[in-house]
Amino acid sequence: xxxxxxxxxxxxxxxxxxxxxxxxxxxxxxxxxxxxxxxxxxxxxxxxxxxxxxxxxxxxxxxxxxxxxxxxxxxxxxxxxxxxxxxxxxxxxxxxxxxxxxxxxxxxxxxxxxxxxxxxxxxxxxxxxxxxxxxxxxxxxxxxxxxxxxxxxxxxxxxxxxxxxxxxxxxxxxxxxxxxxxxxxxxxxxxxxxxxxxx
Amino acid sequence: xxxxxxxxxxxxxxxxxxxxxxxxxxxxxxxxxxxxxxxxxxxxxxxxxxxxxxxxxxxxxxxxxxxxxxxxxxxxxxxxxxxxxxxxxxxxxxxxxxxxxxxxxxxxxxxxxxxxxxxxxxxxxxxxxxxxxxxxxxxxxxxxxxxxxxxxxxxxxxxxxxxxxxxxxxxx
Numbered sequence: 347x348x349x350x351x352x353x354x355x356x357x358x359x360x361x362x363x364x365x366x367x368x369x370x371x372x373x374x375x376x377x378x379x380x381x382x383x384x385x386x387x388x389x390x391x392x393x394x395x396x397x398x399x400x401x402x403x404x405x406x407x408x409x410x411x412x413x414x415x416x417x418x419x420x421x422x423x424x425x426x427x428x429x430x431x432x433x434x435x436x437x438x439x440x441x442x443x444x445x446x447x448x449x450x451x452x453x454x455x456x457x458x459x460x461x462x463x464x465x466x467x468x469x470x471x472x473x474x475x476x477x478x479x480x481x482x483x484x485x486x487x488x489x490x491x492x493x494x495x496x497x498x499x500x501x502x503x504x505x506x507x508x509x510x511x512x513x514x515x516x517x518x519x520x521x522x523x524x525x526x527x528x529x530x531x532x533x534x535x536x537x538x539x540x541x542x543x544x545x
Numbered sequence: 546x547x548x549x550x551x552x553x554x555x556x557x558x559x560x561x562x563x564x565x566x567x568x569x570x571x572x573x574x575x576x577x578x579x580x581x582x583x584x585x586x587x588x589x590x591x592x593x594x595x596x597x598x599x600x601x602x603x604x605x606x607x608x609x610x611x612x613x614x615x616x617x618x619x620x621x622x623x624x625x626x627x628x629x630x631x632x633x634x635x636x637x638x639x640x641x642x643x644x645x646x647x648x649x650x651x652x653x654x655x656x657x658x659x660x661x662x663x664x665x666x667x668x669x670x671x672x673x674x675x676x677x678x679x680x681x682x683x684x685x686x687x688x689x690x691x692x693x694x695x696x697x698x699x700x701x702x703x704x705x706x707x708x709x710x711x712x713x714x715x716x717x
Contacts, residue, residue: 364609386609391632394602398633401606401614404567404590409610425595426602433592531637535609 347490349443349513350375353414355494356441359501360384360412364538366399367414368392370450372443374518376414381525383537389527392451393423396430396440403435406538410437410501417444417466417510418451424475430506431480439500440481440508442472445515476508484508547714552682553578556644556707559686560615563693565642566590567607569600570617575646575712579617597622601629605639613693615642620649620661623704624668630702635672640696640703642689647678647706652713669704676704679711 349371357379365385367373373387388395399413420427420442430440446467466472476484482505487493493511500507557579560568568583569592570576583591594600600616607614618626623645634641648655649662669676675695679685688705696703 366606388633390636391602391629394598394605394629394633397599397602398606398609400592400599401567401603401608401612402610403606404592404603405607405610405612423596423599426599429592429595429599527636528638531639535611538609539611 347488347493347511347513348516349445349511350378350518351490352443352493352497352511352513353379355490356412356497356501359498363410363412363501364399364402364406365412365414366395366402368395368416368419370416370521371518372414372416372450374521374523377523377525378518378520383533385530386534387523387527387530392419393426395419396423396426399438399440400430400433400435402538403438404433407435407437409538410439411435412501413438413440415440415442416450417442417446417464417472418448420472421464421466421470427476427479427481427508431476434480434482434506436504436506438506439497440476440506441497442508442510443513444472444510445513447515449515449517473508473510476510481508482506484510486510486512488512547716548575548578549712549714550578552685552711553582555682555685556679556689556711557582559689560644561589562686563690564613565615567592567603567612567614568617569594569603569614571597571619571622573619573622573646573648575648575707576617576619579644583617597626598629601626601633601641604641605633605637608639615644617644619646620665623665624661627668630672630674634702638700640700642693642696643702643704645704645706646712647708650709652709665706672702674702674704675699676706678706678708680708682711685711
């Protein structure tokens with residue numbers, strides 16, 4: 347399963363959502379599908395995308411928040427899963443692309459060769475951890491159809507959800523993003539605070 | 546417990562007075578009443594963190610969503626949160642109000658609290674984070690108001706260091 351295909355499957359659903367992604371491949375591939383002002387790409391601070399999502403979800407309970415995370419980032423803030431679970435915002439969907447490697451910070455190489463793997467490559471089960479942390483809904487998917495069904499169900503649904511998608515450790519076609527971090531930082535809250543009727 | 550309830554209330558009221566409606570926290574002795582006040586206040590959202598760095602993200606999210614927030618933490622919590630402060634608040638220019646109980650200064654009886662306090666101001670200074678002490682109840686409201694004003698205008702983290710004289714009452 348490819349990350350880009352997963353992103354394509356949910357892209358049309360992200361219109362009114364607040365979307366927070368991690369840096370690197372995930373940000374670049376979502377951007378490649380078409381940037382929107384309601385997308386925030388966290389280009390540093392690995393692990394905190396879900397914490398930012400939590401702050402948004404608690405502050406705008408009527409808006410759906412979609413956090414698009416990665417295994418390397420989640421492993422840097424495992425405690426954050428317990429904070430999400432106990433806060434239990436029913437408007438937050440936590441998607442984790444698990445490529446079993448720290449691809450975007452130099453742990454991957456063209457061609458998918460994995461030389462700096464994460465612990466998910468040796469059996470750590472992030473969906474299991476989310477479930478055990480207290481997420482009402484957490485599942486791991488390996489096939490695109492299953493991802494699409496699970497992710498769309500979660501985005502349209504009404505429960506804190508974690509979907510861990512096992513994907514190939516493949517570099518994006520390009521890391522080019524023609525939106526400056528600060529431009530993104532200022533347009534994002536404007537979109538969140540101005541979209542009529544959503545909050 | 547000789548933590549000042551009256552002065553905790555002064556701090557809490559000042560925080561609410563500048564529009565804070567979301568607080569993230571980890572407990573420490575001097576913060577117990579402040580955290581309880583946040584928990585008991587239906588107008589306040591209290592986020593119980595597992596580790597302080599998360600709070601930097603939570604506050605950034607709240608800011609994006611148009612909500613004013615604060616973090617309640619201790620010296621070691623601040624030191625723990627540095628990467629988040631640099632990689633989110635400073636890098637992205639996001640206001641962050643930190644209320645840090647400042648342990649380890651004169652009068653500290655707990656040996657384990659005597660190290661973290663030494664580095665809090667130098668680290669704040671190294672990061673060019675504006676900070677001030679809160680020692681007297683009469684100063685609390687204006688200083689918190691001024692700190693929030695600067696955080697919002699400069700889009701930066703600011704810190705108020707809650708001192709022993711304010712937070713602690715020696716048993717008579």
